[in-house]
Amino acid sequence: MDMMDNLLGKNIVLIDFMGVGKTTVGNLLSKKLGRGFFDCDDIIMERCAMKIKDIFKIYGEKYFREMEKGVLAELSERKGVVIATGGGAVLNPENIEKLKINGLLVRLKASPWKIMSNISGYAESQSCDSRPLLDEGDKLGNMLRLMHEREGLYRCCHYELFTDPFSAEEVSAIITQYLSEGHFSKKRSKESKYHGYSIEPNHSWLPF
Numbered sequence: 398m399d400m401m402d403n404l405l406g407k408n409i410v411l412i413d414f415m416g417v418g419k420t421t422v423g424n425l426l427s428k429k430l431g432r433g434f435f436d437c438d439d440i441i442m443e444r445c446a447m448k449i450k451d452i453f454k455i456y457g458e459k460y461f462r463e464m465e466k467g468v469l470a471e472l473s474e475r476k477g478v479v480i481a482t483g484g485g486a487v488l489n490p491e492n493i494e495k496l497k498i499n500g501l502l503v504r505l506k507a508s509p510w511k512i513m514s515n516i517s518g519y520a521e522s523q524s525c526d527s528r529p530l531l532d533e534g535d536k537l538g539n540m541l542r543l544m545h546e547r548e549g550l551y552r553c554c555h556y557e558l559f560t561d562p563f564s565a566e567e568v569s570a571i572i573t574q575y576l577s578e579g580h581f582s583k584k585r586s587k588e589s590k591y592h593g594y595s596i597e598p599n600h601s602w603l604p605f
């Protein structure tokens with residue numbers, strides 16, 4: 398695998414399923430690192446002046462995916478920023494190819510029960526407007542089916558971190574620590590059974 402030597406100009410790109418925490422962690426991480434933060438879903442909503450669920454309802458998923466492809470292509474051109482992708486970014490291999498040109502792709506992996514817990518009560522929050530694919534019928538069933546369909550695609554990332562035991566703040570601290578200690582560039586993480594490397598946090602420095 399092609400690993401980066403100098404990460405300063407590299408984008409940190411957060412990938413994986415809806416509700417794993419890409420937006421929340423991305424925000425925290427960008428502040429810790431003093432980098433700009435861009436959230437693909439937010440940019441799409443801003444440009445369409447519509448909620449994602451309405452874009453899906455009125456224009457359809459295909460239209461949304463074209464918007465997503467355009468926004469991700471633009472974000473791929475940036476340097477040294479943090480990017481939160483939407484959960485479906487991996488569906489188009491072109492998106493991933495472009496994001497990889499100048500990006501370190503970090504998978505925030507979570508179990509279905511962690512995701513359910515993350516998004517529980519989201520009907521009352523604004524985020525229920527951004528996950529229409531979970532909302533038709535049985536939410537847990539939809540989630541398990543989509544996770545299963547996409548599992549192989551999410552393995553495209555350079556690194557993955559299993560986030561179940563951690564808060565969003567801790568996840569962002571782990572990634573910051575990994576960057577500052579040069580683990581990403583020095584390939585010191587344990588090679589995972591997939592294509593990339595698994596991030597294995599050292600609990601001693603975690604802010605408990």
Ligand SMILES: Nc1ncnc2c1ncn2[C@@H]1O[C@H](COP(=O)(O)OP(=O)(O)OP(=O)(O)O)[C@@H](O)[C@H]1O
Pocket residue numbers: 413414415416417418419420421422438481482483484515516524527528560563564565566568
């Ligand atoms: N590690 C975590 N532990 C507990 N809660 C978390 C964690 N990460 C995120 N959350 C919470 O889970 C919810 C969903 O997070 P967020 O919106 O960041 O997910 P996302 O991956 O961006 O989802 P989407 O792909 O739909 O945009 C938020 O309420 C957030 O505060």
Ligand SMILES: O=C(O)C1=C[C@@H](O)[C@@H](O)[C@H](O)C1
Pocket residue numbers: 414415438449482483484485486527528529530
């Ligand atoms: O996983 C998906 O396909 C999606 C995830 C969200 O982030 C949004 O991009 C949209 O709801 C589609």
Ligand SMILES: [Mg+2]
Pocket residue numbers: 419420421436438481482483
């Ligand atoms: Mg998000």
